[in-house]
Amino acid sequence: MNHSTSVWLVLLAAFILANLPFLNERWLALLPRRLPKTLWIRVLELLICYGILIGLGLALEQSAGQIAPQGWEFYAVTGALFLTLAFPGFVYRYLFKRRG
Incomplete structure (x- = not known):
């Protein structure tokens, strides 16, 4: 896999993982929940999805060669x-007015 494909794969995964907590009522889109999810549970899921994305990025970088050291600035920008x-999913869940 070349670098361009890896970058697009990470961006696509980031978009999907960022909107995942807002588009369903399951815990991490896998396990059913008895009660509706609150905003704080969605924020926790968002942090977990961010960790999954960082792991995917590190795995792709490792497969391409050596992993470059990252400072706090990298994590601030990627966060x-x-x-x-995640903004489209948030708007859909909390700001979009539904009829009925």
Whole structure:
């Protein structure tokens, strides 16, 4: 897999993982829940999905060669990008007015 494909794969996975907590009522989209999810549970799921995304990125970087050391700036920027990608799911869940 070349670098361009890896980058697009990570971006697509980031978009899917960022919106996943807002688009379903299951815990991490796998386990059913008895009660509806609150905003705080969705934020916790968002953090877990961010960790999964970082793991995927590290795995793809390792398969391409040596992993470059990352500082706090890298995680701040990728976290901000992840929250930006989660905006459509948040709008759909909490701000979009549904009829009926």
